Amino acid sequence: MRIKMEPIPEINIAELLETKRFLEAIIDGFTDQIMVVDKDYRIKEINESLIKRLGKPKHEIVGEYCYRVLHDVDKPCDMPDHPCPVQETLKTGEHCEVLHTHLKGREASYYRVTAYPVSDDQGAVSHVIEMARDITKRKKREDELSYIQKLASLGELAAGVAHELNNPMGIILGFADLLLEKMEPGSKEYEMLKIMERQGLNCKRIVESLLSFARYPETTVYSTDVNVDLKRVVSVVENILISKRITLEKSLSENLPKVKGDSGHLQHAFMNLITNAVAAMEGGGVLAVSTRLNDSGNRVEILFKDTGHGIKKEYRDKIFNHFFTTKKVGEGTGLGLSVSHGIVTKYGGKITFETVAEEEDRERKGTTLIVSLPVASSGSSPR
Ligand SMILES: Nc1ncnc2c1ncn2[C@@H]1O[C@H](COP(=O)(O)OP(=O)(O)OP(=O)(O)O)[C@@H](O)[C@H]1O
Ligand SMILES: [Mg+2]
Structure with a gap:
């Protein structure tokens, strides 16, 4: 076959x-x-x-x-x-x-x-x-957005509370004023009333700052005067600085051009940076806040220089990460810098830092956070 x-x-x-x-x-x-x-x-x-x-x-x-x-x-x-x-x-x-x-x-x-x-x-x-x-980047952006939205509703709540406190504060201050007119200047009672008035004014300032702080975030890019924003934030923390034995040195450059950004958002970022500086200076220190125009005249720089413990080498590339904190549980969430970074970059700015850690040099220890924001074009509307 x-x-x-x-x-x-x-x-x-x-x-x-x-x-x-x-x-x-x-x-x-x-x-x-x-x-x-x-x-x-x-x-x-x-x-x-x-x-x-x-x-x-x-x-x-x-x-x-x-x-x-x-x-x-x-x-x-x-x-x-x-x-x-x-x-x-x-x-x-x-x-x-x-x-x-x-x-x-x-x-x-x-x-x-x-x-x-x-x-x-x-x-x-x-x-x-x-x-x-x-999808880490996208997820982090979404988380950040929801955090900012949460802050916005907290802001609204704070605004509501601040608004409610404004009226009774005004009444207390009004009566203190009336009583002061009836007191003998220099008497013990007069001095006590003066202290009450001063503290009342402090409360009023904090309430006002809270109110301006709590503006609802908007997507439109506004222009703002960083010196005014810084003064507002500083007025909220002034008493805390005194109680923590921190000396404040302010050196705000005059006639600065406005920068791109929403003043409420930027105040929030500045507040985070100051809070961090305060936390790094346990036992006291010096916080120097300054503003300047860069050499090319197209950016305004805001510097927060502290004499705190500095940032250890191994933490330096992590501090802007969400949830990175070296603080004890309950003392920090690790969101301050990442949210501030988000706010500043939203307006075309950047945050950098220089630091000397305590263990590197005890004499020169400290951190400077530098926020650099583009100058607003003449077309941007102030808020
Ligand atoms: N000025 C500073 N000096 C020293 N360390 C700093 C300074 N600013 C930030 N850091 C370090 O960066 C970490 C992250 O800061 P971030 O503001 O993001 O979070 P946090 O302060 O720990 O918590 P939160 O701000 O959410 O309350 C801090 O835990 C701290 O270790
Ligand atoms: Mg913080």
């Missing part, structure tokens, strides 16, 4: 290699992190973006179990608050999307992870493609 042989199609290795290279180039072209795993969770393919995140050569990753490589565990992940999208897709045959949070120390990063099924000839799921997108 003669068997008729079918001609074997010629395999063009070069063409196959070219197709392979082309497919790899496609998945490497994605900035999303991609891997393909089989039913046993073994990694079959992985793209450049994920290789970069894992920091290992490709040959050490392909063939390994995904749970081992990605989560350093010995069996498929089983975390109810972090469901595995691959597991879900293998089970249901449907695509699945989850949000994952990865914590590295106090730093959180967020990933949107989607798994897609790949079916064999019989329609059963044979592989799963997992794509992870780093």
Whole structure:
């Protein structure tokens, strides 16, 4: 019997290699992190973006179990608050999307992870493609926005309370004035009333500052006089500075041009910087607040220089991160600088700092935060 042989199609290795290279180039072209795993969770393919995140050569990753490589565990992940999208897709045959949070120390990063099924000839799921997108920046922007919105409603509440306090304060001050007219200047009672009047005026100033502080944020870019804003903020904290034995040195440059920005927002940022300086000077010190025009005349710089403990080397690249704090639980949330940074950059400005930590040089220790804001164009409307 003669068997008729079918001609074997010629395999063009070069063409196959070219197709392979082309497919790899496609998945490497994605900035999303991609891997393909089989039913046993073994990694079959992985793209450049994920290789970069894992920091290992490709040959050490392909063939390994995904749970081992990605989560350093010995069996498929089983975390109810972090469901595995691959597991879900293998089970249901449907695509699945989850949000994952990865914590590295106090730093959180967020990933949107989607798994897609790949079916064999019989329609059963044979592989799963997992794509992870780093959405940390977007998430942080959203968090910041919701924080600012929260602040805005707090601001409204503060404005309401301040408004209610304004009237009784006015009455107290009015009667103090009337009584003072009836008292003998220099008498003990007169001096006591004078103290009451002074403290009453202090309260009135704080209430007024709160009212101007609590303006609702608007999206329009206004122009503002930073010297006026600084004076307002300083008037709120003056008494605190005295009680903490901190000497305030003000050196505000005259005739400064207005800067781009909303005065309420900028006052909030300045307040955060002053609060930080105060916190760094436990036991007292000197806080120097100054303003100046830069050499090119296109930016106004506001400097907050303290003689506090300074910022340690290992913290310097973290201080603007959300929730980074070196303060005890309950004393700081780590939002002050990140929110201030958000406000200043919104108006095209920047915040930089110079610092000498206590352990580097006890004599020269301290920190200077420098806010630099673009001068407003003549078209910007003052508020
Ligand atoms: N002037 C400063 N001197 C020394 N350290 C500072 C100064 N300003 C900021 N820091 C450091 O930066 C960290 C972050 O500051 P940030 O204002 O963001 O948060 P916080 O002050 O800790 O908390 P919050 O402002 O939310 O109450 C602080 O915990 C502190 O370690
Ligand atoms: Mg702070």
